[in-house]
Amino acid sequence: MSSVFNRGIKLSLFGESHGKGIGVVLDGLPAGEPVDFDEINAFMARRAPKKDGTSTMRNEKDSAEILSGIYENKTTGTPLAAVIYNSDQHSGDYGNIAHIARPAHADYTGFLRYKGANDPRGGGHFSGRITAPLCFAGAVCEQILKRRGITVGAHIYSVKNVKDTPFDPVNVTANQLEFVKSRPFPTLSENAETEMRELINSARTAQDSVGGIVECAAVGFPAGIGSPMLDGLENVISGLVFAIPAVKGIEFGNGFSCAELFGSENNDEFAVQNGKIVTKTNNHGGILGGISSGMPIIFRVAFKPTPSISRPQNSVDFKTMTEQELIIKGRHDPCVVPRAVPCVEAALNIALLSAMLENSNLEG
Numbered sequence: 534m535s536s537v538f539n540r541g542i543k544l545s546l547f548g549e550s551h552g553k554g555i556g557v558v559l560d561g562l563p564a565g566e567p568v569d570f571d572e573i574n575a576f577m578a579r580r581a582p583k584k585d586g587t588s589t590m591r592n593e594k595d596s597a598e599i600l601s602g603i604y605e606n607k608t609t610g611t612p613l614a615a616v617i618y619n620s621d622q623h624s625g626d627y628g629n630i631a632h633i634a635r636p637a638h639a640d641y642t643g644f645l646r647y648k649g650a651n652d653p654r655g656g657g658h659f660s661g662r663i664t665a666p667l668c669f670a671g672a673v674c675e676q677i678l679k680r681r682g683i684t685v686g687a688h689i690y691s692v693k694n695v696k697d698t699p700f701d702p703v704n705v706t707a708n709q710l711e712f713v714k715s716r717p718f719p720t721l722s723e724n725a726e727t728e729m730r731e732l733i734n735s736a737r738t739a740q741d742s743v744g745g746i747v748e749c750a751a752v753g754f755p756a757g758i759g760s761p762m763l764d765g766l767e768n769v770i771s772g773l774v775f776a777i778p779a780v781k782g783i784e785f786g787n788g789f790s791c792a793e794l795f796g797s798e799n800n801d802e803f804a805v806q807n808g809k810i811v812t813k814t815n816n817h818g819g820i821l822g823g824i825s826s827g828m829p830i831i832f833r834v835a836f837k838p839t840p841s842i843s844r845p846q847n848s849v850d851f852k853t854m855t856e857q858e859l860i861i862k863g864r865h866d867p868c869v870v871p872r873a874v875p876c877v878e879a880a881l882n883i884a885l886l887s888a889m890l891e892n893s894n895l896e897g
Contacts, residue, residue, distance in 0.1 A: 536658070538776075540769060541890030544670055544883060546776070548617075550655030550662040556616035557666035559602070559673065561887075563895060564610030566677050568603055576672035579714070579875040580664060582866075594620065597669050613673065617665050632852040633859050637840030641851050649852075661778045661869060664876045671879020674886040681895070685881050686710025687749035687874045688719045690833055692732055697725040697748075702786065702815035702831050705750050719874045737867035742839035744779075745870035747877045749832055754819070754885060756810075756827030758892050765823020766830075766888055773880035774834055779869050782835035786818025801828075830885075834877050841865040 538544040541561060548555030577595045595617055602613025631653045634641035639659040643651045651657050675685060684707035689697055698721040700709070713719050720726045729745075736743045759766035771783050791799045801812035812828055819830035841861050848859040866872065889895045 538773060538883070538887075541887035541892075542674075542883060546663055546666055548619075548663065548666070549652045549657040550619070550660035551657075552619060552652065554616045554618040555663055555666050556597075556614065557670045559613040559670050560611075561890060562602070562608045562610065562613060562673070563677065563890070564608055566608040566680075568606055568608060568673060569676060570606070572676060573597070573669065573672040576675065576875060576879075577665065577668050579719075580668045580872050582872070583717075595665050595668075597666075608673075615666065615669055617669070619662075630859060630861065632850050633857050634848050634851055635840060635859065635861060636846050636848060637837065644851055656778075659778060661866075661872075664777055664873075664879075667776060667883075668875055668879045671875070671882040674882040675878070677895075678882060678886055681753075681889075683751060683753040683885065684710050685749070685751045685878050685885070686714050687747050687878050687881075688713045688721055689725075689729065689870055689874060690746040690748035692729040692745040692868060692870055693743045695725060695728045695732055697729075698722045700748055700750050700829075700831060702750075702818070702829060703813075705752060705829050705831070707752050710750060710752065714875075714878075718871060733868045733871075736838075740843035742842050742866070743868045744836045744838040745868065747834045747836065747870060747874050749834065749877045749881055751819070751830040751881060751885060754825055754827075754830055755889075755894065756825050758885075758888050758894055759820065759822075759824035761823045766820050766825055766884075767823060769888060770830075770832070770881060770884040773884050774877060777834075777873060777876045777880065779836045779839070779873070780834055781837045783832060785820060785830075785832040787816040788818075788833065791816060830881075834873075836870050836873055839866050839869050 536546045543560040545558045581595050597615040597617050600614040600616060602609055602611055638656065640653060643659055655662065678685065690699060691697065713721055718726045718730065720729065732743060767785055774780055774783055787799060799816050801814045801816050804811055804813055812826065815828045815831065817826065818832055819826055819828040843861060846859045848857055849855065850857050
């Protein structure tokens with residue numbers, strides 16, 4: 534099924550944007566792991582809409598109700614099921630465009646794939662709303678990883694052409710990752726935050742939207758985890774990252790920039806430091822041959838501009854086969870990137886824990 538991830542962990546996402554609720558089932562978690570719900574709520578609050586002009590005005594609490602899999606605040610080892618009830622749907626905003634393809638949305642392709650039976654309200658199962666249960670799952674996995682000394686964090690690398698200070702691919706630390714995660718607007722540079730906020734608000738005022746890039750890193754992840762070819766660590770991470778709507782690209786380490794270098798410039802030379810094998814640089818992004826090298830895992834994710842904009846656009850009614858002018862109502866993010874940061878972290882948390890369980894490398 535399209536909404537099931539089945540590796541060391543089996544994860545299933547369900548629900549629609551304007552349905553009664555959305556949720557997740559996690560199977561394969563180790564038993565006896567303490568779960569701090571205050572930490573989970575704090576993680577999910579970072580994804581929730583903000584009242585600062587940078588996101589949608591849809592007001593959802595994103596409070597998860599646990600149906601199974603946790604007893605006395607510890608995982609039982611059996612499937613963990615959680616549901617998040619929707620409470621602020623404005624389904625009427627979509628009544629006049631149910632059969633009109635919104636540009637850059639999955640309305641038309643979803644109609645074809647599901648023979649018109651899919652729920653079109655708010656994008657249905659294609660909606661960014663489904664990242665809420667993804668974040669819940671990632672927040673649970675984060676706590677299990679932290680107890681093994683593994684820290685995951687991300688920041689806004691860029692919004693359109695405004696860039697933040699990048700992570701140091703060799704020396705990024707857990708403290709730095711925790712610091713940027715604690716910021717209401719997750720950038721390393723305050724100047725970048727100011728410019729990004731101005732750009733996002735300018736796009737909103739102009740009834741337009743902007744995209745950007747999220748940079749994510751993990752430190753403390755052990756070397757030797759993963760597999761080559763089709764089961765590589767990059768493959769697993771990428772598959773989960775692309776579960777986030779609006780993602781259009783991913784690059785690890787130097788990524789596409791390595792195509793412009795000589796091998797002598799791109800190769801990471803090995804060395805021994807404090808009794809450990811390391812590389813002097815980290816152009817490979819912490820993964821070689823689909824297997825972790827012990828260096829920080831680092832990658833960047835490109836997000837397209839929010840496709841729902843208020844400007845009139847040309848489209849077609851795919852039931853009547855007639856051309857139409859489309860005006861989209863509703864509440865939409867002028868830029869999804871700030872709220873996407875914890876979603877990318879969640880995807881990485883799930884991928885790393887799953888890889889460790891699949892490699893039977895989860896101690897303590």
